[in-house]
Amino acid sequence: MDDITSDAAPAVRIRGLRKDYGDTAAVDDIDLDIERGETFALLGPNGAGKSTAIEILEGYRMRTGGEVTVLGVDPARGGLDWKARLGIVLQSASEPGQYTVREQLAHFARFYPDPRGVDEVIAAVGLESKARTRIAKLSGGQRRRVDVALGIIGRPELLFLDEPTTGFDPEARREFWHLIRSLKHEGTTILLTTHYLDEAAQLGDRAGVIVGGRLVDVAPIDELGGADARIPLVRWRDADGTPREARTERPAGFVASVARDLGGEPDGLEVIRPSLEDIYLDLVGAAGAVAPDEKEALA
Numbered sequence: 001m002d003d004i005t006s007d008a009a010p011a012v013r014i015r016g017l018r019k020d021y022g023d024t025a026a027v028d029d030i031d032l033d034i035e036r037g038e039t040f041a042l043l044g045p046n047g048a049g050k051s052t053a054i055e056i057l058e059g060y061r062m063r064t065g066g067e068v069t070v071l072g073v074d075p076a077r078g079g080l081d082w083k084a085r086l087g088i089v090l091q092s093a094s095e096p097g098q099y100t101v102r103e104q105l106a107h108f109a110r111f112y113p114d115p116r117g118v119d120e121v122i123a124a125v126g127l128e129s130k131a132r133t134r135i136a137k138l139s140g141g142q143r144r145r146v147d148v149a150l151g152i153i154g155r156p157e158l159l160f161l162d163e164p165t166t167g168f169d170p171e172a173r174r175e176f177w178h179l180i181r182s183l184k185h186e187g188t189t190i191l192l193t194t195h196y197l198d199e200a201a202q203l204g205d206r207a208g209v210i211v212g213g214r215l216v217d218v219a220p221i222d223e224l225g226g227a228d229a230r231i232p233l234v235r236w237r238d239a240d241g242t243p244r245e246a247r248t249e250r251p252a253g254f255v256a257s258v259a260r261d262l263g264g265e266p267d268g269l270e271v272i273r274p275s276l277e278d279i280y281l282d283l284v285g286a287a288g289a290v291a292p293d294e295k296e297a298l299a
């Protein structure tokens, strides 16, 4: 048996994880622990290896190398009992079929030993008015809510959310965050991938940034990139128009001294306090090239 029975063991333990597709290493030597009850956000540009890593943890893909346990079990050998302890919201939803929201949830609830109430889950994802509507007739964002509902119906110990709020309107995203916080409050461990950095900041206890299959940083969200990444940046132009920039913990005093030296208001003056997005893009840029569409998407 490879089960680890101790509750003190991390929910997810990854050592030297690797996945090759031919010559391409989609996941390249990743080490990571996710503690029980933690919400961990996995960030990274398109094609970085997030879904591949998550699908290995879910038992949907075989790894090329390394060691993994999820809730104490090797996902490559996890049986139905183990699967019933997971909640999975995949990136792409399955075909809707002809069932109503309520029928679909009631059907899936039967696979779990201790499911949540169907109506409770429908309310939690804000689909009360659509409970008797066929899923095929729902909008994209409403279908995504059904995916989330299916992910939580089994009262999972560990919930995987792969880009869960893609297609949500802003209000639905806020409601979803509220739902995730209540699941977290109940002790659910959550592994989230998202391209929305505000979502990672709202929900994540820690985040990891993956670029080209490698985990380039793991830290509490407000410490990503290290302390230096948060030092304010001052930009201005010299008297001859040359662009200048400097990082300083004391931007007010620094700007005053630049103004004094120039004998007046500096041209093009900006004081930038790096946002999470700036820090993330710096991390990704330093680790490799940022895919152009990623930069555009974040602009």
Ligand SMILES: Nc1ncnc2c1ncn2[C@@H]1O[C@H](COP(=O)(O)OP(=O)(O)OP(=O)(O)O)[C@@H](O)[C@H]1O
Pocket: 021, 024, 026, 044, 045, 046, 047, 048, 049, 050, 051, 052, 053, 091
């Ligand atoms: N079945 C497959 N066969 C060959 N290559 C694959 C396969 N699945 C993924 N890849 C490659 O592995 C790399 C990682 O892909 P993955 O889907 O894990 O990225 P991702 O970080 O989830 O991206 P996104 O943000 O776009 O969802 C990419 O280069 C991708 O082209």
